[in-house]
Amino acid sequence: MNPLLFVHVPKTAGTSFRFGASAYFGDGSICLDYGPESMETSDVVKKWMGEIPDPWSFFQEMKYENRKMLSGHFNAIRYVPVFGLENTVTILRDPIQRVVSEYKHFSRHNRYKGAFRSFYSKPSFTNRQLKIFRGLSWPALGFVGLTERYDESLQLLNKKFGLEIPYLAENLGREKLEEKYDIPQDELEELRILNAGEITLYKKAVSQFEWRVLLSRRGERFVAGSIFSQSNKRIRGCAIPEQNNEAVVLRVKVDGAYKGEVLANEYRADLRANGAGRGGFVGFSIDISGFAMGATLECEVAETGQPLVNSPWVIRGED
Known part of the structure; x- marks a missing residue:
């Protein structure tokens, strides 16, 4: 098994996952990168990922030392090109609840004395989950x-990678992960505006998680896929199969009417560079020249009905 890359988004139960992984893989099996000033950051990370980062040399030494996972607070693009999208995992949280939890953490452990509104208004604390995956297609993550739904998430992750990472509860500000913080309505509205992009991402992640659960129960394969963009009268995206290397067949509908199927086997250099499956031959494009502006295009896995991220897509006029 290749080493896993765990992108630890702050206040998402990442510490619990890291401790569980360490208990399963063994002491010294996990590399850590929590910043150059952190005492937790591993020496091998400081050696290779300092002022002049050399991710490849770091990755080779990590494998030589038989390390099983890297965990830390960092932007995913820092390591994904060497670990690969397929081996990259993360945990996301309701954006508003995550901000409150981070504020309470800063107040308890970092001696932050400011008001909550002052904290969540700072650009560095808005859309944090969105920024961490900037430059990558997050739907393509492993x-x-x-x-x-941490317990359920852990079960699904273990099933996918053939692991037995135990459930541990560490560094929790509340007794139960699913408990929600009460937030005054005026602050809630401000938070929704400030974190609108991240809220959209989270809703899409929840939808895909629901499909992962459903397909797991059915014994069917999950597809990591998304519509990316529209240009030159074509809609483009990717569909990455998890359980085998067969190209994914996608069903296309426009305004609810079936329009045919497309095979996701086109080469995508950016996905290949970041270690996507099938050597990057997971892309697709759909000719939309015959469809009216404002029409709604749906793209789903033909085998299971799983919709891709960003489907349905409203066809717009050319820029």
């Missing part, structure tokens, strides 16, 4: 779990 696994995306949810804090609110």
